[in-house]
Amino acid sequence: MTSAAPGPAPTDIAAMVPFAGHLGFEVIRCDRDACIVEVTLRPEHCTAGGTAHGGFLMTLADFAGAAGAWMVLPEGAKGTTTSDSKTNMIGAAAAGSRLVATATPVHIGRRTSVWQTRVTVGDKLISLTMQTQMVL
16 A cells, blocks of 8 residues: 555644534544544533533544544545444543544555544543545
């Protein structure tokens, strides 16, 4: 596999995806080894009980894994898209919590890459996502 040219700076990645910027995602690190995205959980990201909505956690994990996949695209690829994703909800996070999504590659191939994303608050695991990103 030929690695892609150096990608955008971490601060530019969220700007490439307007929805991520709208949600307040902050890319802390993103390279071929890991993508770390942080966000403060706001009340509008929560269920009626005041804890993180599963859809929000899935969105955060999907963005982190896709951003990581973007960084390992083979030369000449046009982009990446999620072809499969599974999330296990493990724990609850209250509004105001600082969520950290850490996506790491499980497999990097010519046509797909597979990423595991752990969403945590401190040492507490909130969700675990496995996703496959297809090269476009």
